[in-house]
Amino acid sequence: MQIRDLQLVEAINGLILKWQLRGLVHDSRNHGVFRKSGGLKEVSWGNDGFILKDEAFSSISEYCNLVENRQYSMLRNDGSLFQISYTLERQTIVKHRLCWYPCPVSVDSSDLDLNNITDIILDKMSSGDLDSFRSRSPLRFDYAPQQASEDHPTVHMHLSE
Numbered sequence: 001m002q003i004r005d006l007q008l009v010e011a012i013n014g015l016i017l018k019w020q021l022r023g024l025v026h027d028s029r030n031h032g033v034f035r036k037s038g039g040l041k042e043v044s045w046g047n048d049g050f051i052l053k054d055e056a057f058s059s060i061s062e063y064c065n066l067v068e069n070r071q072y073s074m075l076r077n078d079g080s081l082f083q084i085s086y087t088l089e090r091q092t093i094v095k096h097r098l099c100w101y102p103c104p105v106s107v108d109s110s111d112l113d114l115n116n117i118t119d120i121i122l123d124k125m126s127s128g129d130l131d132s133f134r135s136r137s138p139l140r141f142d143y144a145p146q147q148a149s150e151d152h153p154t155v156h157m158h159l160s161e
Helices: 005-021 060-068 109-114 117-126
Strands: 025-028 032-035 040-044 074-076 081-089 092-101 139-143 155-159
Touching: 005 025, 005 032, 005 040, 005 074, 005 081, 060 081, 060 117, 109 117
Parallel strands: none
Antiparallel strands: 025 074, 032 040, 040 081, 074 081, 081 092, 092 139, 139 155
């Protein structure tokens, strides 16, 4: 598929704006084009070099790290977050990451206005409020032909572990 990087940026930022105007977004990051090695361009929120270390996929600690470091395209009012990024070689998409992380606890949007979401999670854990915890897994759709192998298809979905 051929697409200009700036068209992709406009489409992603436009989607986020529409959701913001509907009151569905608590926080968001503007997307832009970032040059990578090998002539590649990444359309992303600009992750500032952040790398997840020692975090199990779909764990509460992974979710908290992503939120604390603002590693998302948008954080919704229900605490869930979306990550949208594409890597292009010239005008061809060569990789993408499309991910939805649900919030591990039930939160009200007014809670997010007053508190850091990580603090909300820790408070619910320390108070023993187990009814607030939700057992839902992130959904991540990846396209990565350069990483394809017998055990790692070009296009694949991650669902929990």
